[in-house]
Amino acid sequence: MPSCFKLSSALLLAAMCFLIAEVVSAEQMTTCDSDRFVVHRLNCDYGVINVQQALYGRSSSLVCSDGRPPQQLANTQCERQGTTDELSSRCNGKKTCVVNTDAFRNPDPCDGTFKYLQTNFTCLPAITVVACEESLAHLFCDVGQVISVYGADYGRRDRTTCTYKRPESQIQNVDCLRPTELVASRCNGENSCTVAARNNVFGDPCGGTYKYLEVAYTCVYPETAKTSSSTLYDYSHSMALSPKEWESMFHTAQLRAALLLATTCLLNTAVADYVDQVTTCDNNVWQVHRLYCDRGVINVTDSLYGRSNSLVCAEGKSNKRLANTTCSQQGTVDKVKTSCNGKKSCELGLSGFRTPDPCVGTFKYLQTNFTCLEAITVVTCEGSVAHLYCGMGRVIAIYGADYGRRDRTTCSYRRAPHGLKNITCLQPTDLVAQMCNGKFSCSVAASNAVFTDPCIGTYKYLEVSYACKSPKVSHQAVLQFGVDSI
Template identity: 85%
Template sequence: MPSCFKLSSALLLAAMCFLITEVVSAEQMTTCDSDRFVVHRLNCDYGVINVQQALYGRSSSLVCADGRPPQQLSNTQCERQGTTDELSSRCNGKKTCVVNTDAFRNPDPCFGTFKYLQTNFTCLPAITVVACEESLARLFCDVGQVISVYGADYGRRDQTTCIYKRPASQIQNVDCLRPTELVASRCNGKNSCTVAARNDVFGDPCGGTYKYLEVAYTCVYMDSYRVRLSAVLLLAATGLLLTAVSDSVDRVTTCDNNVWQVHRLYCDHGVINVTGSLYGRSNSLVCAEGKSHKRLANTKCSQQGTVDKVKTSCNGKKSCELGLSDFRTPDPCVGTFKYLQTNFTCLEAITVVTCEGSVAYLYCGMGHVITVYAADYGRRDQTTCSFRRAPRELKNVTCLQPTPLVAQMCNGRSSCSVAASNAVFKDPCKGTYKYLEISYACKSPEAHHQALL
């Protein structure tokens, strides 16, 4: 860690307070309740949502007033009770939250008044963890720090997370993610914590759907946790900690418990850059719960080629899912209980997605050249490049193939155009409507040359 962050306690607290206005800013979202399909959407580009206050009703005659008669705007003392608590329960700890205003209309707080939903919220710097069903979520902090959970949910809310080799029927229900207090009750105040993403722990919010556990948390110093810092000081502290660890290495560990185990890497900001990966065992304490000493004793167990395979699959992507079944053969150490552990950083990057039949444009400013991190052509979800496409053209989500062609065509140039077409990349999945994903950075010629070494 840079020496500038090795502050005394008093100086650290002063620095936290000084940084608060730069770290956390208040956001406000207002949605006019014009029809039954209106959606209220909160989003944090960085961090996770923390609802401060929410109003369904009317407190101003000027908000959502366009085209409305005066009698629908005059009551500015209209407020539905419990709105803040409901928004907090649904949205706190998430990067994005979508709520239909229909959920707040009954009982009507002021009949005849045209209403709106207005939410004030902040974006808290946070560590996010996603564990696929039957996997383990691992929360950990540096020495001297403890976990403070912002929010946790179990279920499913999209068709892109934890979908590795899953049939469409198991990822179709995207309205079953449920908030849970269990992670906070188990992990708050601990330096590290492991929680199983399983139905017997959280209950089953949607039978037949393959689920996942989402957790958002931060690491605070023990003294701060014990005395329950004020909300302002806590936000400033987490903001400073985020700055301090933004260049640190992330680590994901997945115990090889069953045949369906999924290893998931994710970057809140930027794209994945794998620095090391191990399938096997190098530590007798990792993934040791309930295992005999005999199965943990061999700490020299390593599958050859693991890091290259993980790099090929994940580098340059915002998120990446790998099945542990891809690493089991040949077994590097029969009788030893193994795990897949990956160290990675998140590189700042420009991402471009271009639908089939279109052209991807890569561009850097004067004095900088393109450095391609990764490029893939095909399809890995049913939402990207899906406008007016038949379901059969979106069904195959296991055909995104890495390609070196974009790097060969564009590296070292200030601008570059690449056609997203089968003629350029060949067709990895006939009958599927595809797209080209590219992640790249703009570097000085010297930095570009160094990056390629």
């Protein structure tokens, strides 16, 4: 009887985690095809993208119908063939994927019908770490758990990651990301692990390009590490599978997947409590310090520019330059908090911390400890629809929302440079909170007609940060977050 009870409990936990994962990770993005440069953006707050179904055409007369005559909405059986396969090949296995609807217009599946691109996808569980070149990647798990690496790449695959004040020539090559097994060989089975993102560790896949290390991993219990590693290998090498093939793969290994997901689910409930750490060695004038939250938003707890340890960033340096371990720039933590708190990602240049020099002759680094506060973030490009939703018995509690633009990289796919130039026009808005607070689900159009235009001529986007709370505490949660955390 006791063993049966334990098994039932394990299966119940697995079932609950499947349910939680399904509710949390099921996503939908809808983009109205209003002009040739409209951007369709998929993003996983936590994990990596797995496209389930995609439609370019029209299956509903209500979606993307504002201002359209009835004859452009009447055909609800319009579908371009091959859309799901194309979205899967472009986006599966990535945290963020941006595509242009222009790629789906030829051939036109229904001339005269106003069309949209709508994608349903899930987010496979993963912890991701990105360390800019000359920084240190810190991987760690809770007590009693060990690291199991999905995969790692060193190089560059976009012009947005680790770009703070880098020359254009150093971020142009986006086809040089090189897979490496070195992180797995060093870190698998360890409770914590530190790896330097350097050419002398991984080799140089593209000389003259400023690179970064990307690592995806999970935390498992030692006795399941081997099984988990094998399963994650299957995940990482099966991203291009169709939804039916994915379903077949899971059905042939139900128990293994159930136990793995149950373990991952337990990890996910605690991930927001972890203190993450980023260390950047001050090797050159344009060095980039990058903080990032897989899920939620950044909350800096401590930051040091100087040196408190003779072993950190010590490679190739003389003992004299490492001896002073009481070197600290005043005001560093306040500066990092001001720049990064409340954001999903944040890039800082070390040049802002060097003057006055806190310890002349000592080789310094910037090291930041931070936590990721529980939050769901949604970024929706202008002309698309933001979908917010929560699990059964929970309602939306908006932390904040902004409409406009604060960088040149978000929602920038094939946009003209003049439409991305103004990065000081992000306008806070209470409208999303008024429309969505207290509801199970909510859809908001990212358009000037809804929010007015804070910067005419600039291509904008809507940023929303929210949590799912029980109805009784949703209001208090918003107040607590706003006062104590940002």
